[in-house]
Amino acid sequence: MTDRTRVRRKPERASYERAELDAILDEARWCHLGLVRDGQPVVLPTIHGRLGDVVYLHGSPAAGFVRHAGEPVCVSVTLVDALVLARAVRNHSMNYRSALLLGHAALVTDDAEKLAALEAVTEHVTPGRWSESRPPTDVELRGTAVLALPIGEFSVKRRSGPPGDDGEGDFPAWAGIVPVTTVLGTPEPAAFSPPGCPPPSWAPPS
Amino acid sequence: MTDRTRVRRKPERASYERAELDAILDEARWCHLGLVRDGQPVVLPTIHGRLGDVVYLHGSPAAGFVRHAGEPVCVSVTLVDALVLARAVRNHSMNYRSALLLGHAALVTDDAEKLAALEAVTEHVTPGRWSESRPPTDVELRGTAVLALPIGEFSVKRRSGPPGDDGEGDFPAWAGIVPVTTVLGTPEPAAFSPPGCPPPSWAPPS
Incomplete structure (x- = not known):
């Protein structure tokens, strides 16, 4: 925890535990990357992978975010678990688990690290696909930029449990939580998907 | 569309349509807010509401983001629709709809606008709750800060459809999409929820 990552608002919801x-x-499965362009914050959705103490991001070498290598960035990751409905408007909330990482992302130039990073990102979002699908060629590898953000400054913030209630007496409003989950649906094969090749085992059966 | 919001990477995925x-x-139901603190980008998950041409955000007057009123901010909204599995690692992708708004958020000082903004945020995330639950008191209203971001500079980027395939011959990998949806679960009443008050009609029945 640093002064920049110390959670000031509702600090009881904060954690600085690596686990x-x-x-x-x-x-x-996805995150948001914050950059600064000429003083303007820009937030881009992207995917990530983690190998030990490093978070990897990837993109086209022509993409804007790659030009920010070496500059300060922020990676924000949010999992929403529930809508929290209270009897008072002001006690409405969300149950969530969120993480904020600050640091400088460096362009990965070593081919072996680049491949390992792309494998980590691929396996993170779509487990098993690194070995099931056709691996990157040298040309494709050169056509992909990878950024490495060492895990250093970070904070975690989360809320769980029922809504707050400030003694609303017998005010007649339902209170509780409505769970939110992200689910995968039945795989839809492309027209060219080879017969006899099954979809990933982690996707729901059709 | 401005030079700052023009999508350079895969411009065929871009839109600048207000609708x-x-x-x-x-x-x-939620978004990510980008700020700059001493040159460091910071990305915070939050909720929003829209009234016409203005996006409203709210928070504690003590919260960090409120102190950025008048400074450039970014609101990023992302809906993920599917994981896109291709036969080649490099053609893996996501189907998504995302929006990026740039601008200066102003602190709302007019009480009527503040109430309308809080109603918009509440109704956006939890429809019906503004009238079902106990409205904010004057003290609560003073204890809540609202930021208004006029919709001006923005871009939309989205992808849909099957994976790309660069002529992978008879490479034996399944290809297609795995839909991703965010779903609401069965409401769980708090211990103090008054008997006879039903959960919102938009939540799944128990």
Whole structure:
């Protein structure tokens, strides 16, 4: 925890435990990357992978975010678990687990690290696909940029449990939580998908 | 569309149509807010509401983001529709609809606008709750800060459809999409929820 990552608002919801950070990073299939362009914050959705103490992001070498290598970035990861409905408007909330990483992302230039990073990103979002699908060629590898963000400054913030209630007496409003989950649906094969090749085992059966 | 919001990477996925922006803003129950603190980008998950041409955000007057009123901010909204599995690693992708808004958020000081904004945020995330639950008191209203971001500079980016395939011959890998949806679960009443008050009609029945 640093002064920049210390959670000031509702600090009881904060954590600075690596295990909690890793669990959020690994469960979330996508994240948001924050950059600064000429003083303007820009937030881009993207996917990530983690190998030990490094978070990897990838993109086209022509993409805007790659030009920010070496500059400060922020990776924000959010898992929403429930809508929290209270008897008072002001006590409405969300149950969530979120992580914030600050640091400088560096362009990965070593081919072996680049391949390992792309494998980590691929396996994170679509487990098994690194070995099931056709691996990157040298040309494709050169056509992909990878950024490495070492895990250093971070914070975790989360809420769970029922809504708050400030003594609303017998005010007649339902209170509780409505769970939110992200689910995968039945795989839809492309017209050119080879017969006899099954969809990934982690996708729901059709 | 401005030079700052022109989508450079895969411009065929871009849109600058207000109707598409509004549809994404209105469907997404949460967003990510980008700020700059001492040169460091910071990305915070939050909820939003839209009234016409203005996006409203709220928080504690003590929260960090409120101190950025008048400074450039970014609101990023992302809806993920599918994982896209291709026969080649490099053609893996996501189907998504995303929006990026740039601008300066102003602190709302007018009480009527503040109430309308809080109603918009509440109704957006939890429809019906503004009238079902106990409205904010004057003290609560003073204890809540609202930021208004006029819709000006924005871009929409989206992908849909099957994976790409660069002539992988008879490479034996399944290809297609795995739909991703965010679903609400069965409401779980708090211990103090008054008997006879039903959960919202938009939540699945128990």
